[in-house]
Amino acid sequence: MAQPRQSREARKYEQLRLLRQGREAWNDWRRQQAPYYGRVDLSAAYLDGVDLRGFSLEDVDLHEANLRRADLSKANLNKADLGGAKLFGADFRGAELSGAKLDQASLGRADLSGANLCGANLRGANLKMANLHGANLCGADLYGADLYGADLCGADLTGADLTGAALSGADLTGADLTRCHIFGVSA
Helix, strand or coil: CCCCCCCHHHHHHHHHHHHCCCHHHHHHHHHHCHHHHCCCECCCCECCCCECCCCECCCCECCCCECCCCECCCCECCCCECCCCECCCCECCCCECCCCECCCCECCCCECCCCECCCCECCCCECCCCECCCCECCCCECCCCECCCCECCCCECCCCECCCCECCCCECCCCECCCCECCCCEC
8 A cells, every 4th residue: 555645854754753663663664664655764864872783774875874873783784875974983793784885984983893894885984993803895895995993804805995095003814805906005
C-alpha cells in the first residue's frame, strides 16, 4: 500500500523520531516501510553520542551529520553518504561501510577496527589517530586523507589509493599494500 506524500522536512522529522525509538523499531521500519519513502535523509542531523549499534543505515543520507562519539559498531552503513560528517571519536568497530561516502569527514580518533570499508570514498578525510586495525580498505579512495598517527596494523589496503595522503606517525605493521597507489605520500 502506497504511503501518502509528505514534505521533505516532515519525512526527515518522522525518520529521526523512528531512529530514536531504537534499533528494533528502526530496523523493522526499514524492512517494511522505507521503500515507500525513498532514500532516507538524515543529512545534517544532530546525533552526537547516540547509540546506533547494529542499526540498518544502508544507503542513508547522513552527509554533514553530527555523529561525534556515536556508537555505530556492527551497523550496516553500506553505500551511506557520510560526506563532511563530524565523526570524531565515533565507534565503528565491525561496521559495514562498503562503498560508503566519507569524503571530507572528520574521523579523528574514531575506532574503525575490523570495519569493512571496501571501496569506500575517504578522499580528504581526517583520520588523525584513528584506529583502523584490521580494517578492510580494499580499493578504498584515501586520496589526500590525513592518517597522522593512525593505526593501520593488519589493514587490507589492496588496491587502495593513498595518493597525497599524510601518513606521518601511522603504523602500517602487517598491512597489505599490494597494488596500493602511494604517489606523493607524505611521511
